[in-house]
Amino acid sequence: MADAKRPKTYSFHPEWEEDYFFVYSNSKPICLICKASMAIPKKGNLERHFKTVHKKYERDFPAKTELRSRKVRELKTQLAAQQSVFTRSNTKGKAATMASYRFSHVLAKHKKSFKDGEVVKEAFIEATDALFGEFKNKTEIVSTLKDMQLSRNTVTRRCEGMAEDV
Numbered sequence: 001m002a003d004a005k006r007p008k009t010y011s012f013h014p015e016w017e018e019d020y021f022f023v024y025s026n027s028k029p030i031c032l033i034c035k036a037s038m039a040i041p042k043k044g045n046l047e048r049h050f051k052t053v054h055k056k057y058e059r060d061f062p063a064k065t066e067l068r069s070r071k072v073r074e075l076k077t078q079l080a081a082q083q084s085v086f087t088r089s090n091t092k093g094k095a096a097t098m099a100s101y102r103f104s105h106v107l108a109k110h111k112k113s114f115k116d117g118e119v120v121k122e123a124f125i126e127a128t129d130a131l132f133g134e135f136k137n138k139t140e141i142v143s144t145l146k147d148m149q150l151s152r153n154t155v156t157r158r159c160e161g162m163a164e165d166v
C-alpha cells in the first residue's frame with residue numbers, strides 16, 4: 001500500500017521504438033515521425049500519440065513486420081543526421097564568439113581603434129580564402145569567419161566586458 005504513494009518513475013523501453021516510433025534522446029522520448037518530444041516516457045502517452053496522430057503509419061507499416069523495422073531504422077538515421085547538424089552549427093557559433101573575443105583583445109592591447117576590427121576581419125577572410133583554397137571545408141571555414149561579430153558596437157561591448165572581468 002505504501003508503494004502507491006511513492007512517485008512513479010518511468011523508464012523508456014527499447015521495444016517502443018518499433019511499437020510506437022519513439023526513441024529516447026536527451027532524456028526525452030522523441031517521436032520519430034513528427035519529432036515531437038514527450039515530457040515522460042510513459043507507455044500510454046506514447047501509444048496514444050502514435051495511434052491518434054500517426055494512424056497512417058500504424059496502417060502502412062504493420063506492427064512486427066520487416067517493413068516497420070526498416071521504416072524505424074530509416075527515421076532514426078534521419079533524426080541522428082539532423083541532430084548532428086544542430087550540434088555542429090552550435091559549436092561553430094561558439095567558435096566564432098571565442099574568435100571575436102580574441103580579436104577584440106588584440107585590438108585593445110594595441111590600442112587600435114575599434115573600427116579596425118572590421119578591417120582585420122576582412123583581411124582575415126581574404127587570407128583564409130587563399131590559405132584554405134584547396135580545403136574541402138573551405139566554405140565552412142569562411143562562413144564561420146563571416147559569422148564573427150566584429151562591428152564597432154560588438155567590439156566596444158566585448159572590451160567593456162573584459163575590463164569588468166579584470
Ligand SMILES: [Zn+2]
Pocket residue numbers: 031032033034035036049053054
Ligand atoms: Zn508524432
